[in-house]
Amino acid sequence: MKYPGFNLHIRLTTACNADCSYCSCESDVPSDRMLIDDLQKSLTFALDKFLPRTSEKTYCGAEVIGGEVMVLPTEYLKQAVEAIREVVGSKVERVDVGCQSNLIGSKKKIDALRGIIDEHSIGTSKDSFTNKRTVNGDADKYRELATKGANYLSEISGDTIGTVIVFDKDNIDKVVDEYRIAEKAQTRITIRPVFAGKHSIDYLEPKLLGKYWKELIDEWFVDGRTAVEPLMRMTKSMLGMRTAEVGCPYWRSCSANSLNIEPNGDIYTCQEMADVGAGKLGNAISGEWDDEMYLTLSKRQTNIDQECQQCQWYKYCQGGCMMESFTETGSFYSRPNNCMAWKVIFKSIDDNIKKYGEKVSINWIDKIEKLEDLRVDHSKSKFIEVVTQ
Ligand code: SF4
Ligand code: SF4
Ligand code: SF4
Numbered sequence: 001m002k003y004p005g006f007n008l009h010i011r012l013t014t015a016c017n018a019d020c021s022y023c024s025c026e027s028d029v030p031s032d033r034m035l036i037d038d039l040q041k042s043l044t045f046a047l048d049k050f051l052p053r054t055s056e057k058t059y060c061g062a063e064v065i066g067g068e069v070m071v072l073p074t075e076y077l078k079q080a081v082e083a084i085r086e087v088v089g090s091k092v093e094r095v096d097v098g099c100q101s102n103l104i105g106s107k108k109k110i111d112a113l114r115g116i117i118d119e120h121s122i123g124t125s126k127d128s129f130t131n132k133r134t135v136n137g138d139a140d141k142y143r144e145l146a147t148k149g150a151n152y153l154s155e156i157s158g159d160t161i162g163t164v165i166v167f168d169k170d171n172i173d174k175v176v177d178e179y180r181i182a183e184k185a186q187t188r189i190t191i192r193p194v195f196a197g198k199h200s201i202d203y204l205e206p207k208l209l210g211k212y213w214k215e216l217i218d219e220w221f222v223d224g225r226t227a228v229e230p231l232m233r234m235t236k237s238m239l240g241m242r243t244a245e246v247g248c249p250y251w252r253s254c255s256a257n258s259l260n261i262e263p264n265g266d267i268y269t270c271q272e273m274a275d276v277g278a279g280k281l282g283n284a285i286s287g288e289w290d291d292e293m294y295l296t297l298s299k300r301q302t303n304i305d306q307e308c309q310q311c312q313w314y315k316y317c318q319g320g321c322m323m324e325s326f327t328e329t330g331s332f333y334s335r336p337n338n339c340m341a342w343k344v345i346f347k348s349i350d351d352n353i354k355k356y357g358e359k360v361s362i363n364w365i366d367k368i369e370k371l372e373d374l375r376v377d378h379s380k381s382k383f384i385e386v387v388t389q
Pocket of ligand 2: 248249250251254258269270271272273320321322323324
């Protein structure tokens with residue numbers, strides 16, 4: 001069933017049990033968790049401001065994030081998720097609560113997480129090749145502990161665990177290898193270009209991003225048996241299997257479809273905008289809302305770069321990501337540097353659709369989705385999908 005929905009990220013803490021070098025948030029700065037009273041107050045305030053300014057929403061895909069949720073006491077996390085269900089549930093017909101976790105923790109902690117979060121809504125992150133994801137500076141330790149956690153969750157839930165893989169200049173040449181590993185394990189993956197939030201990164205040239213994603217698309221098309229995001233969404237959109245509103249990061253309507261609350265109550269459009277400190281919408285604890293800023297961000301829906309408006313991929317790309325535009329040029333309306341990569345990627349998908357034909361391509365996507373349904377019960381899957389670093 002489809003609901004007109006929005007994404008809500010609630011960062012309960014920035015504290016983390018890992019120390020990945022490219023982490024986009026302040027995971028290395030001492031951080032308290034958000035008090036439950038403040039959380040309730042923040043949700044009520046932020047949604048009372050946000051919802052009347054958007055088209056009617058009946059669904060909320062909420063996600064609790066960190067930092068790392070595994071560092072939070074179980075009883076606190078339980079109360080936080082209950083508060084989210086209660087407050088958000090009073091504003092929309094349905095709310096699902098998922099989380100993104102590195103799954104580094106004891107079996108007891110993972111059992112508890114599974115008991116609190118909606119089933120099938122826990123995603124994780126990994127990096128099979130570089131030393132960017134670390135625990136106490138040790139990449140092998142991260143891989144060992146995160147794999148152990150994901151395997152255990154998979155064992156008790158019967159699901160394969162959806163995984164985010166961040167690519168920078170050091171591992172982009174491994175994108176096909178990461179895909180092959182996922183294909184073998186039949187794990188849904190989300191590939192995500194790195195961005196600079198609170199820490200420095202090894203910048204990924206758009207030219208390289210385009211080159212290696214093209215290789216991946218050519219290998220995945222029409223033989224892949226596992227979902228690779230955002231390629232799945234892009235392909236479905238280009239095949240007319242879903243509306244042009246393809247979701248983050250190919251949205252020009254982020255301000256109407258996404259909201260993020262920080263542990264100190266700061267409100268942003270999304271966690272990425274929060275990480276780079278762009279477009280703060282107010283503070284939900286002190287009860288401040290910046291309507292002028294909301295209007296400024298909303299204008300991206302129509303105020304889009306000239307080249308984008310004339311671009312053959314505009315319907316699907318929608319001008320790329322506003323956070324990237326802002327960090328690169330200081331404008332919320334410019335064309336991001338990754339434009340060069342998106343052009344290659346959309347063309348590669350289009351070339352493959354032409355090569356295999358629409359019918360074969362649609363049947364192949366249907367097949368992946370059926371296999372996904374067998375691997376994970378999607379009865380609770382979200383209308384709008386979320387990618388996180
Ligand atoms: S990227 Fe995630 S797991 Fe790594 S330090 Fe940051 S919050 Fe923790
Ligand atoms: S600003 Fe970028 S990351 Fe944030 S919701 Fe929009 S497209 Fe997604
Ligand atoms: S591919 Fe580039 S020009 Fe085309 S819509 Fe996307 S960002 Fe704009």
